[in-house]
Amino acid sequence: MKMLLTISFSLLLQFVACIDYDGWLNIKVQHSLNCNGEKYCTRGNISLKSLRAGTSVIEQIPFQQQHIDELKELAEFDGFYTIRSLVTSAETKDSEFFSSVKAKAFLENDLTDVINVWVLPNGAVIAVSFQVNNSSKSQYPQSVNNEYKVQSNFYLRHVEPAVTPDTASYIQKLEREREAREKGELKDNRSFLAKYWMYIVPIAIFVMISGATNPEGPAQTAR
Template identity: 70%
Template sequence: MMKLTTIFLALCLFQNTFCLDYDGWLNIKMEHSLNCNFEKYCTRGTITLKSIRAGTAVIDQINFNKKHIDELKELAELDEFYTLRTLVSTAETKDVEIFTFIKAKSFLENGLSDIIRAWVLPNGEVIALSLQAANSSQSKSMEYKNAENKLNSSFYIRHVDQAPLPDTASYIQKLEREREAREKGELKDNRSFLAKYWMYIVPIAIFVMISGAANPEPAGQAR
């Protein structure tokens, strides 16, 4: 039976207003490859937000049993990764697949405690997820038998600012105005003589220098 864990979602704040422009629901289905029988991935749980701005997320996930732990230990002995497959859905998008992973040994040593972060654009689009072991003050010895073991997960949102877009339309309009002004003779060229005609002066100067080097003046005859 799944157990509910309610946590508060950390939102980016700026001058007492939310950095996110978008407000709507967010659902993240979590799957992993432990104790899945013949399937490649099977359910680990879900993270649900009815409203991003409300700031409350609900994590609903399974507890690990002995078979989960044994398979996780096998990965740890091989220094392999524990992989999380997520399907992210919002009011605008549906089941966007994102993979994230963590060292199996680190996950075990930290008592099945992990931190999941979602990187979100101002429009509410989730562009990345990260999985990290929670750095517990004391690592636990993972000698499990038949008892079920609770996953201890925390979830946070990280705001990603979009880079400013170039004002291409204004730049094209400026070039068009300059072109029209040149055609009408309204745009004066205030450049110096050298700036205007350097492409003609430089070749002539080089030619003179080469000619002088190729034809040196003969030495004066002694009297």
């Protein structure tokens, strides 16, 4: 048990160490269902007091029957249900992200989706994606008191920066090898073919072409 706690604590330290910035984050979730003439209207809100902690508070407006009817119309034509996310943090204001899922899949998953927010170590949000899990229910949601509850599973994804190649050291190595060859300090141990293949190959091709264009005639039998 003590060893398990030690391993868990070390993993937690590694996770926290990868985040260079900590601060609050707010995401306004909008969609285009039952918006009374507007293109997008509020579906809910996600707030985080700390990016390091990753704990979120999700508030969502229940769907009404009109929302379900519009989703069913989209599902009949294999259409998409689109979400717009407006991200605000201590560093940035109203970064806009769009994501779509199949309307039929969203209905068959009982209005349950997965929200992923991708964050760089400096706290910048680079993507917000919505998706639905594969479902075998194949049945549409049922209302409770004429309302349909929307449920979301939220995940904060921390993006590690890619390792940049050490080009400076590689260039310095090539320069040292070039200088050594010029001074005669670096011996070339390659085989004869490896050294002079660029001269041998053209000659071989020329001989083959010459043999193909000037074939020898058939041998004549002596009388």
